[in-house]
Amino acid sequence: MPIGKIVTLIGANGAGKSSTLRAIAGLVRNKSGSVTWKEKHLMGLQPEHVLERGIALCPEGRRIFPHLTVLENLKLGGYSCKNKDEEAAGIERAFTLFPRLRERSWQKGGTLSGGEQQMLAVGRALMSDPELIMFDEPSMGLAPILVEEVFNIIEQINKEGKTVLLVEQNAFAALKIADYAYVLEVGEITLQGPGDELLRDPRVVSAYLGG
Structure with a gap:
């Protein structure tokens, strides 16, 4: 491709x-x-x-962790980051792309709207900077x-x-x-x-x- x-x-x-x-x-x-x-x-x-x-996958059905916060979900996507600076850069990248996630960073993933959950799924996939x-x-x-x-x-x-x-x-x-x-x-x-x-x-x- x-x-x-x-x-x-x-x-x-x-x-x-x-x-x-x-x-x-x-x-x-x-x-x-x-x-x-x-x-x-x-x-x-x-x-x-x-x-x-x-290579990163943003899966069908979003597959976020509903009982974890937005920030915790993002950090799980950044498990391959080599250090805290890379993780912080990934989180900031997600928040810049999706300002609503920044506003809801301490909110449980399961309480987000469908659109916000999709934003979170995309942000999580981008954490590894694929x-x-x-x-x-x-x-x-x-x-x-x-x-x-x-x-x-x-x-x-x-x-x-x-x-x-x-x-x-x-x-x-x-x-x-x-x-x-x-x-x-x-x-x-x-x-x-x-x-x-x-x-x-x-x-x-x-x-x-x-x-």
């Missing part, structure tokens, strides 16, 4: 999109094929070692106005130099911001190309955009 770009992976439920991200992150074992990032093989690595290679950040269904369960905010944030993260791999059921929103895109069907890539081209492709329009 192109470095420094937003790449999206779209497809129907059960196509293997989330499984692809989990395989890259080392959360599931691959039965075949290979996973490489910047010419380094990731197959067989534990999740913490994938993170050390500069080169590649993977988003799994970041708009799930959010109101339309918050969906737009989430996609604006993804674009901002990309502009700050992060490569983004995005899995998203909202194919229109995903393709709209994608530099490049893949269509996955039952574990196989059936279409690929620039996001704006797939946005106009009759096959994509018919299958995923309600055309």
